[in-house]
Amino acid sequence: MSIASTIIQNTPIFGKMFTVDKSTGLEEINAWPALMIMASFVWLAVAGLLGFVMPATQIFDLDTGHFYTTLTLHGAALAFPFSFQLMMGVGLHRSGGCVGKAVTGVFPALAFITMNLGAALLTVAVLMGLKVSLIVMYPLPIVGAQMGIWSMNSVILGFTGIYLVLACMILCYPILVLKMLFFGTKRPELVLSERSLNDPGMLGMTLSALTLLIAGTPLVIVGTTVLFALYGIIPMTMAAWATEPVVFQYAFFIFAHNLMEAMALMVMSAMYATLPLYLADGTRKLFSNRIANAALWILLLTSVTSFLHHFITLYPNQPASLSYWGNIMSWGTGIGAALSIFTVLATVWQHGLRAEPGIIAVLAGFVLYILDGASAMVTSNIAWAFQLHGTMWQSGHTMTVIVAMSMMWMGVLYHHYPVITGRKLDPVLGVWFVRLFAVGGIGAALSMLAGGAAGMPRRFAAWNQEGWMIYGHLIWIFGLILGASFVVYAYSLLKSRDISSPVVRQVAAA
């Protein structure tokens, strides 16, 4: 039995949700992905609880230190060990099944360990006092230690944690995917749904892995240099170039922005692969593979350099020409999105749709993703960027893109879950999950965008001024609804039935 299967089996509560089916001979592509997906839901539970506490500290006027602690932990837990790890798990399961290669060996183990150990170390560092927000805000960690706000030990520990998480996302996972796609021998017994690189369901996986590897390499170089200096392996003077805030910030955002785009490419690819399986007439094909692939390529080409919109308000330190470029490229991603929208709607219009909870969750997540895309394009326009940068609009954008992609992956998981566990999910609970998630996700997104339009700052522990608290209450209420949807999803995982048992209750009953 695989180590991954053993860990799952010995994990209380969450282990029961993801016990791997060993009767099908597919354990080699099921076990590690199942463990990653299980771990992602553990982190979701942590992130959800913190997401509940964060606005509560403001609404009930609690200590501002609690707000910044939960802010740092909530953001980090949601973005990396939950969202990225969920993508990693489902994505690897897809890759294995598409090319007939086992997800075993050193790399899956390394990816799992670096992600979870890294996130755990960062958590400990934050509990030791390090409050640096989701995106590190370099050079804040060092300045805070110099000012005596937190200890240098917490900075070193936190930096080590972040570095391990980055190593997972930039090196372990992409190398593993590329190794599976381009190297090794195909094993016919592991092929679940064979795909070539011309297939949009496969192209996005490849582009995503390449994007992470290429866009992340500068940050790995900068991060490694800083880490070596922090541990005294090299003198601090040798790391001076890497500790320049402008160097760190640009290296960070080239990666961080493209991380989100890579995750989008991956999930769009998964949607293109999953949608045809639920068409009513059984044709199992998209309206046009050509348009779907064009959408992925346009998204890739435009998004790579659109990260420049993060520094529009640094004018004239970032030359205006680069800001205009970032502006135009950001709106260019909208052309890719327009092609995706057309492909999805034309496919459904031509062939009809079997409205099962999994595919409806994917499509609801897609709607949220488009809402987020619209908000991202608006804030990337230079005129609006100067009024929105640093406000709750940005937090709304970040949260929405993560929630949208997570919802799409959770929808795709409906399709993969029976293969992994030999069990199926209750469709009635699935309908309630989709309803609650759509209301909570869209409501929370619009509340945060409205707060941003009203000038409400992000990462700011003083909501009770200028009438901003109304947005705080709305964020809290819709966040609770979003949390309820996760509880329903977790409950449906716990109550999953054997694949051969009949479904007593029907979706129509919902």
Add this chain to the structure above:
Amino acid sequence: MLDFLFTGWGAFWMTLFMLLPFAFIFFYVIHRKSVVDSGPSGSTDKKMSRLEGIWLTVVFVVFVGVNLASLKFMPTIASAHAATTRTDIQSIDLSAKSWAYELSSREIEAGRPVRFSGRSTDTMHGFAVYHPDGRMLFTMMLMPGLSKPTSLVHTFKEPGKYKVRCLEYCGVAHHAMQDELTIVKSN
């Protein structure tokens, strides 16, 4: 004419303008083809191609139109224009350090352009100016270690007390990093 779109809540209305038609059509198509009639629609490829062309044209026109219309409201263009054409620009130098600002002056004449030039001496900070009605007028990102200051030219139209806030998270007292500008009537 387009002031409403590029100030205050304009960004929110623009997002809804892009989202709502999409959400309505999306819901209609999914509902129609999964609940009302999930059979094949019989639409020809030629008809779908025409629809695709119309859709992409509309998207392209909206995208180009919005971005062209925004040019007039871009602070980068206004700053460059003021720097080359105006000689009566007021100048305010500011320095940000956790968790306060040092400003060369806190009093500004309404109707006369003012250039803010800002630096940070420790970590990332912001310099966001809020209108007395609560909406944000503009924000600047201040990054330590840069050779030249972040700079912006703005013309205040109305007298009053304008709040300044830091919008780049800078540590445990970030929310307390505030200041105030007084805009007085022009002589």
